[in-house]
Amino acid sequence: MTRLLALAIASAFSAAAFANASVGKPAPNFTVTDLDGKPAKLEDYKGKTVVLEWTNFGCPFVQKHYKSGNMQALQKKYGADVVWLAVNSTNKSAWDWTEPTKISKQLKDFGAAPARYLVDEPGKVGMAYGAKTTPHMFIIDGTGKVVYNGAIDSIRSSDVDDVKKATNYVAVALDELKAGKAVSTASTTPYGCTVKYR
Amino acid sequence: MMCADLTQSMGRKCTALAALLLLATGSAAAAPVVKTEHVQADLTAERTSVRPGEPAPVGLRLRMTEHWHTYWKNPGDSGLPTRIKWELPQGWKAGEIQWPYPKPLPVGPLMNYGYEDEVVLLTDITPPASAKPGTYPVKAKAEWLVCKDICIPEKGELDLDLVVGTGEPAVNPRYISHFERTRATLPAEAPGWKFESALQGGKLVVRMLPPAGATAPKAITFFPEREQVVEPAAPPKLTREGNAARIEMKLADPPPTGVTVVKGVAVSDDGWPGIARKAIQVEAPVSGSIAPAAAGTTKSSGGGVATSTAAALFFALVGGMLLNLMPCVFPVLGIKVLGFVQHAHGEARALRIQGWAFFAGTVISFLLLAGIMLALRAGGAQLGWGFQLQSPGVVMLLAALFFVLALNLSGVFEWGAFAQSMTAKLSARGRYADAFLSGVVASVVATPCTAPFMGAAVGFTLTQDAALALAVFAMLGIGMALPVLALSHFPALMRRLPRPGPWMETFKQVLAFPLYATVAWLAWVLGAQAGNDAVLALLAGLVLVAMGAWMFGRWEHAEKPWRAAVAAILTGTGLVVAWPGTLDAPAPGIPTARAGELQWEEWSPERVAQLNAQGKAVFVDFTAAWCVTCQVNKRIALHNDAVVREFGVRGVVPLRADWTRQDPRITAALSALGRNAVPVYALYIPGESAPRLLPEVLTPTLVIAELAQVQPAKSATAAITPADRTFK
Numbered sequence: 002m003t004r005l006l007a008l009a010i011a012s013a014f015s016a017a018a019f020a021n022a023s024v025g026k027p028a029p030n031f032t033v034t035d036l037d038g039k040p041a042k043l044e045d046y047k048g049k050t051v052v053l054e055w056t057n058f059g060c061p062f063v064q065k066h067y068k069s070g071n072m073q074a075l076q077k078k079y080g081a082d083v084v085w086l087a088v089n090s091t092n093k094s095a096w097d098w099t100e101p102t103k104i105s106k107q108l109k110d111f112g113a114a115p116a117r118y119l120v121d122e123p124g125k126v127g128m129a130y131g132a133k134t135t136p137h138m139f140i141i142d143g144t145g146k147v148v149y150n151g152a153i154d155s156i157r158s159s160d161v162d163d164v165k166k167a168t169n170y171v172a173v174a175l176d177e178l179k180a181g182k183a184v185s186t187a188s189t190t191p192y193g194c195t196v197k198y199r
Numbered sequence: 200m201m202c203a204d205l206t207q208s209m210g211r212k213c214t215a216l217a218a219l220l221l222l223a224t225g226s227a228a229a230a231p232v233v234k235t236e237h238v239q240a241d242l243t244a245e246r247t248s249v250r251p252g253e254p255a256p257v258g259l260r261l262r263m264t265e266h267w268h269t270y271w272k273n274p275g276d277s278g279l280p281t282r283i284k285w286e287l288p289q290g291w292k293a294g295e296i297q298w299p300y301p302k303p304l305p306v307g308p309l310m311n312y313g314y315e316d317e318v319v320l321l322t323d324i325t326p327p328a329s330a331k332p333g334t335y336p337v338k339a340k341a342e343w344l345v346c347k348d349i350c351i352p353e354k355g356e357l358d359l360d361l362v363v364g365t366g367e368p369a370v371n372p373r374y375i376s377h378f379e380r381t382r383a384t385l386p387a388e389a390p391g392w393k394f395e396s397a398l399q400g401g402k403l404v405v406r407m408l409p410p411a412g413a414t415a416p417k418a419i420t421f422f423p424e425r426e427q428v429v430e431p432a433a434p435p436k437l438t439r440e441g442n443a444a445r446i447e448m449k450l451a452d453p454p455p456t457g458v459t460v461v462k463g464v465a466v467s468d469d470g471w472p473g474i475a476r477k478a479i480q481v482e483a484p485v486s487g488s489i490a491p492a493a494a495g496t497t498k499s500s501g502g503g504v505a506t507s508t509a510a511a512l513f514f515a516l517v518g519g520m521l522l523n524l525m526p527c528v529f530p531v532l533g534i535k536v537l538g539f540v541q542h543a544h545g546e547a548r549a550l551r552i553q554g555w556a557f558f559a560g561t562v563i564s565f566l567l568l569a570g571i572m573l574a575l576r577a578g579g580a581q582l583g584w585g586f587q588l589q590s591p592g593v594v595m596l597l598a599a600l601f602f603v604l605a606l607n608l609s610g611v612f613e614w615g616a617f618a619q620s621m622t623a624k625l626s627a628r629g630r631y632a633d634a635f636l637s638g639v640v641a642s643v644v645a646t647p648c649t650a651p652f653m654g655a656a657v658g659f660t661l662t663q664d665a666a667l668a669l670a671v672f673a674m675l676g677i678g679m680a681l682p683v684l685a686l687s688h689f690p691a692l693m694r695r696l697p698r699p700g701p702w703m704e705t706f707k708q709v710l711a712f713p714l715y716a717t718v719a720w721l722a723w724v725l726g727a728q729a730g731n732d733a734v735l736a737l738l739a740g741l742v743l744v745a746m747g748a749w750m751f752g753r754w755e756h757a758e759k760p761w762r763a764a765v766a767a768i769l770t771g772t773g774l775v776v777a778w779p780g781t782l783d784a785p786a787p788g789i790p791t792a793r794a795g796e797l798q799w800e801e802w803s804p805e806r807v808a809q810l811n812a813q814g815k816a817v818f819v820d821f822t823a824a825w826c827v828t829c830q831v832n833k834r835i836a837l838h839n840d841a842v843v844r845e846f847g848v849r850g851v852v853p854l855r856a857d858w859t860r861q862d863p864r865i866t867a868a869l870s871a872l873g874r875n876a877v878p879v880y881a882l883y884i885p886g887e888s889a890p891r892l893l894p895e896v897l898t899p900t901l902v903i904a905e906l907a908q909v910q911p912a913k914s915a916t917a918a919i920t921p922a923d924r925t926f927k
Contacts, residue, residue: 015921019308023452045501061352131452133309134277159278159344159352188453190427194350195277198307 004124007009024103028141029129035117036101041086050083050178052171053139054115055132056090056195058107059097059098061159062193069164076114078177087115090127095197123179124198134193138171142178149174151189208430212508237264237345242337242359245378246368249361250330254294258319258378259283259341267347268313273424274312275431279344282319290327297321299384300464300478301422310431312422319381330363334855337361386464386478389471396461396483401450403429404687405461405483408443409472411888414871415444416467421481423463427451442871445778460484508667517670519678520840522645530710531641535683537703553634554687558680560638565676566669568642589861591729591779594825598721599774601644601714601749602741608711612752638680645679721869725779727824727859733779740777744770797843802856804868811885816851816909821869821879823858828895829878836897884909
């Protein structure tokens, strides 16, 4: 009885805490710090298209898109039009938690170019958006609405060779947004490693 | 090791190939084992040879390091299913992976579906019909994602030599056990089951309707085959609808589109009736919506199974009204009416308020009792209406309460709820409080009685959410209070009653005797529950209570301060003496039948199935010692000579399910019949898909008419073959 009650309470809490920023809804606001310890707010980018990329270099699926140069290419290609924010929600006790100083080096080695790299250590932003995997991509339009939520591309594997063959949903969506069109494929199933929340 | 540290080895793909370890080669169906960081993989064949054109099962066995897991075809919130690409000789074909049922694997706030320790993924490999005898190499390029806190994609190329021969393939003794183990974890077809589903209110609703005579298991986990249909981490809700089960899961956000059929796997650790596996395949066509429907799966020849909310509420109302006529309630009600007679010629407004106070007392008590029952049931207790009386302590307290009420009516002492309403001296407020209390007492004493129509309504509440269940119970209370309320509003009705006078005192004293009788009956119930010693303790305790009451009455006008104190001490001591300690008395067995009575056998679901399989009709009496209606039916209808003769002629076997004490099996059986209270009389006729339910109040004619539906014994035995078996 007590166990059941505890379970019910626990599940109620986890369900309440783990939200989902689904397409068409206003994007949850957040305030976190970036790699340099400076605060970053979603509000700061009002009027601009924002891309959120959940990431963790320890994850083979993230590696797939960095080793292939795919992610960096997107960051650079769209960097002028959109604010690209990489978010890491890995908790400190996880196996693949990496200190910010090391991450700076990794970013440099990869030639990655996100506008900012956000350290969401307690996982608050990830929980508010319902980020499930790394990578998991969100696009927020100038009005602050979520217009894309899902996978980076259409082939769910960790194989670098698949990057070329896949349809890149984020690129398609960003092109459509730029052309003033609605995003045709707005919700997909993200794939990758589980985000290691606390 | 190859996959030593991904963070550092960043640029390297972790393939298992280089780590390939050849363990055993040469013999057919013993293949090299591929070892990766977290998995040992190999291909195995069930038989030493394969015949041309016949599918042969081949297993990809993945043995994971402790606490590491691989994924099911729907991996849940993250992860990837294992994939196999076959490279086969010309003309050979490979089937789909046959996935064992998965296990929920929670990861923080997320949920995955997969396998830990070891999994064998079976695939049927079929050589062409033209295949010549010989040894053929079979290659599987397998990719799996293995995760614990971190995820490692691994792959391996696995080889197996399959021997084609024309003789009878022999079993490979080395692997047969893991093939058998694996088959037991494959979801089975579920013949006779019906599935329906709906996407409504942000939820996926799946209803699982078992074949006739079977009941859905208590705990079911449903795994949808497609991703993004449900939110895997949201806790599912399982409710029972009679013998069916209803599962609600939170829909994915955004909700899936274009779903016309929900496929998946349902798992029950207790297994499924008649299916020797823990998992079954579910294919539930999507319909517009699934109403939380009633337990309408049982056929009823009377009394009525409430099939809709409106019907249930109506039955509850009528059942509540009829409760007033039951032997446990009538005296209390009689007293209340007496009180009204006293005031019938007085102030109309005060009378109305009293009526409403009684009404409130009744309805609130019913809601409270129902609330307790629902809360306990939500906690997993197997309870039904009347559950209070399954506890010897409650039976004893009720006996004491009835005894005190009876003493009061006998005039031993003048105090308490009933006397007050008859004394005009009392303040108006006191009278209202008293009317309220009478309502409470009436509700409490009503609980042992199930009135006709009540069973169906109360059974209905089993399948409903709390709000609707409470509404049904509130309706019962309203029904019970309605006649008194009506009287209070139409004093004209009461003017037809005799004018107040000395007859009232006589009438009141007469009403004490049904209450004494109730005490005697409760003592018998206690005896059945807790044994002979408990009865002695109760009676001794009641003697002390009687002394207390007498002392209180004897010195009524003495205004001695110790009067109440001593009476209270005596009554308290009496209750302590009467308290039935921990009970370990044996459950009441079936008493030996006397000549001319039915030869009752003890009930069990297996016995019902067994007898039905033998072509015998079965009559089940769901009863309890504390159920008055049950006892009345037994005396009047079941021990009737003509009825006993009919049982014999028709070869109907009488089974008795005694619910005097808590019995989860009986509670489950009742709920399968859409009921939650006794009495229930069910007639199982071989070859009929559902049992026939008789009304709650029996008459000999009625029982004989029902029994006449059964073919006489001889022809029945001849006509029924084991294939006609409907009960498992």
